[in-house]
Amino acid sequence: MNLPLPTVVLVDDHELFRAGVRAELEGLVDVRAEAGTVEEAASATLRERPDVVLLDVHMPGGGGVEVIRQVARTLPAQRFLALSVSDAAEDVIAVIRAGARGYVTKSISGEELADAVRRVRDGDAVFSPRLAGFVLDAFQGEIPEAEVDPELDRLTLREREVLRLIARGYQYKEIALRLSISHKTVEAHVSAVLRKLQLSNRHELSRWAVERRLID
């Protein structure tokens, strides 16, 4: 547990919010740089090469998705954690599919956020309960057999179970206990779901996200 603090670049167009997050993360992570625009974010990330970029979804000039796109040209392995006020499925799905390894809402506590940053640094995925709910919803409906890529378009029973528990507000270690599996296995399941979310061509995914906007 004596690993060095994860290094972070904090990206948000609201200075007030950046200051708040920075204060909350004080001593938990090492904030190397802040950025308020897409360009600043891209250059700061390329300069600092942090473990994790904490990324706002809504920014002028293309938002978090654009930052990911610009950075990925040079640093395809850079890890991003999306942090947003928006709960809209559209936004969540868009930034995850662009390559973010997790999505948390801004109401998250400092400690939970630091924990999420650590997990993203370690290569795991971070799903908020709401994101888990979105994924379950998006993968719920039946689709014709012929169109299914079994590898990518379906969740396994175990993956569903894990997501369900996340949606119910369980933490990873509680899930491991509940399902009698190891913490690492829980993480492996979540990472598998993330991969499916990013790679699946399941045609409903985008359409679903847009339709969902009408309700949430």
Place this chain on the structure above:
Amino acid sequence: MSKGSLTRDTRHGWVAGVLAGIGDRIGVDPLWLRIAFVIAAIATGGLLLLAYLIAWAALPAAEGGPAPMARFGRSSRGRGDWRVAVGAGLLTLSALLAFRQLGIWWSDPIAWPLVLAAFGVALLWVRSPRRSAPPADRPAAELSPPSPSAEAPRKRVGSRLAEQYSGAFGVLLVVGAALLFLSSNHVLGGVRDAALTGVVVLVALALILAPFLWRLGRNLAAERAERIRSEERAQLAAHLHDSVLQTLTLMQKRADDPREVASLARRQERELREWLAGGGASENGGRSLDSELRAAAVAIEDDHRVAIEAIVVGDCELDARAEAVLGAAREALLNAARHSGDTGPIRVYAEIDDAGIAVFVRDRGAGFDPGAVPEDRRGVRESIVGRMQRAGGRAEIRSSPGGGTEVSIEIARESAAAKGGP
């Protein structure tokens, strides 16, 4: 209003495509128009052929490119409208002469009035789109047939006067033509003369006013769009004032009560999200389990100043079973709101599919030892577990001191139970 301008359909036309174009616009088979045209042309002694010629000159071809008349005007910018007008006059004159040569003729005195009227009308038409058509209104601008409208933006205020002058001149010409026509027919005299006077004056007036009315209609439409925009702005301002500003004021007053402030902020946030998402009303209008669960969460959130995060996957109608689930979930939420204390949000997760409904209500509060349930909580417990048992489902309460509480509520859907049952 202008669903598409009137054009000549040269591909389907027999001569210049005028009738095919008109037929296409008003939705009538051009064949009928042609038959009607031939009959009418014979009946009017060939006068309609003249109208055809004018229409050909004035209408642009459907395939693009300006009307022949407009093309004629374009060759010299600036004074183009005069040339177009002169052209229209000459065209009319030549048509009349042709008719006369062919023997289709009534009397000489109508020739000059007709030529003058064509000249005046052409002036009015050419001028009309220039003055008011805003750049965004392009389709409408194209509606005016003889206008070299592509040049409109290049025209500057300096030409206003000339336009007004040519406009007034056009009016004078048409009126003059009408008067000339009347004086040449004066011999007829009597009642017929009076009736004819009325008709001719009306026709002249219609010719003069048509472009003006056209323009007026367009301006009205533009004004209405502007009014709708400003109304929307006012509505937005009113909404923000009633909601966000009020809440912010309230929060400043209650700054010493963090719980109240948090509750106010949360309520405002929810309202704003709903409003941004487009009204927030459930989109199918009816009562569904999804919307009712969310509504219950919102009500308890407000009453007890707690945070509740509801995640609902799937949806169903509010039948008896869903109603039981809803009631039990509400009890569980109330219970959590009363007892969990200030320990992060209460989470509701509901999953609804064809097979069944499952709802989980979880808090991270103090929890309790299920073996030593105090009396006052036994009743609550009964209202959750008992209710679900009576409805044919089940409920379970897991709790441990310090580990929070989770109530799980499950029931099979009626359709699924009917299929699987005996």
